[in-house]
Amino acid sequence: MSNLNKNMYRIDLEMFEGPLDLMLFLIKKDEINIYDIPIAKITKDFLQYVELAKEMKLSKAGDFVLMAATLMKIKVRMLLPVEESDNENIEDPRTDLVNMLLEYKRFKEISQELEEKEKLQGQHYYRIPLESGNVDITASESLEDVQMYDLMVTFRYLLQNYEEPLSHNVYLEKVSIADQMIFLKQKLMLSKTVKFSELIPLLQSRLVLVITFLAILDLVKGNQIKIKQSQLFDELLVMKGEKFEF
Amino acid sequence: MNFDELKQVVEALLIATPEPLSESRFLQCIDTEIDVSLENIIEALSQDYQKSGRAFEIIQVAGGYQLVTKEDYQIYIKRMFAKSSRLRLSQAALETLSIIAYRQPVTRNDIDAIRGVNSDSPLRTLLERKLIQIRGRDEGQGRALLYRTTVEFLQYFGLNTIKEMPKLREIEELIDNDELSFV
């Protein structure tokens, strides 16, 4: 592509959501009748953007290439002679493309209206109540709404940190400081801060509690975790330290 | 319970609820027969707030009522949330959301086909923000996961029901009067 052309097309390709978006832009720019798209010309224009996309190593480049191929296929089919007798039944090779463009445009319009609504509604702030207000709702519960996505993500996290045992049915009762250090780090991978009080019910015995506490002290010493308390006797908060490693 | 007491109960519920208060949930909470509707009580409360110059108001959203701050104070509240300010949705996320809102339940393939690009990343954003949810599987072959909008979606855009979505224009309308000027 010549430098002149490059300047002509120095439009940030990232601003197009995809090939359909770019096509709509080209159609609008040249005031093209969407039912009679000059395929040869638009293919040429489109390809210049695709070249640019490749140069810019855009992640969407593949989708643009695919559309370019479709355009070229249509171009070829438009060149093929149509047999007189079939004339009425033959579909314009551009029909599918036109329908796709119109369908996409409908939703693009809606997304613009949604954006307006988002702006308007964003002026109001919803009342965000305390976790449970001053009402005594079972304290350990009520964190966040749980949806399928949360189940999926949580399970995946757990599996990443877990090695399937080679042989089954071996359960060591022993818990070491090292084990509990891993346990604490796992917790911190899942949420930014962990309340110490929330850990207690998870621990099997007083011995494990003591070992866990030693693990915390060890991690604090190594700067792997930090502990915060807003005031005396307040909740102990555990969070990642500067040298946190997992 | 007299009307004033009912008003106070509704107010307390509005202050305490993170989700819209619907008539049915309200009736479950008071657990007794009353001869006024929630709508009447909300109206009376709204008037109280207006008269006494409160900084908040009640809006009707997602099939219920919710307490929100008036828009006059957004500048101060924004400063309070300065660091964790709400991120607006990207164009890709808005497009994906529009398609889900109209075509739900819908598969990822259908969304990709309409947008002409892969929609994994906007889908993930929308799932994380709980504006959409995964709901069962498609009947067809492939049995793909199905996506739907959530109650949070309605709340986020201030819609009372999904029917309040802007109208999807007919294809003919798109052609007839359009800024695209298809000459």
Added chain:
Amino acid sequence: MNFDELKQVVEALLIATPEPLSESRFLQCIDTEIDVSLENIIEALSQDYQKSGRAFEIIQVAGGYQLVTKEDYQIYIKRMFAKSSRLRLSQAALETLSIIAYRQPVTRNDIDAIRGVNSDSPLRTLLERKLIQIRGRDEGQGRALLYRTTVEFLQYFGLNTIKEMPKLREIEELIDNDELSFV
């Protein structure tokens, strides 16, 4: 800003934040010099609320002020949370539920092994909420009890059968698409 305006700003901030509003955070929000203290404004607001019989009040907590419902309405609010259509779970319960959903039927030992901690307490919660059930025993030695999800679980997540759960492969597709494409 005059005193009444300040009162409204404070009220809006109290409505919008679940965290205590401290004097310093308040000053950041208004971003201008004033000659009254937050304490004075809070006092005036509290009196307003008391006079007009509001169902909420302002309390002083660690480091600031918070808007909460009055105790008189606890009973209604409790009912409201009990009837909530949304599922709220602690991290521990969510972890445990995800393991049971994907690995069922599964023993407590297997759950503990994956989570790295004892899961008695979240198991109890999930049983109470009827999201899981105990059905049958493990074939192996020890004949441990087996946990499974319930019909209520399927209903909540909009599944017809447990086979409709998203597969691990589908999760990865959605979450790591960008990273995977490098491989």
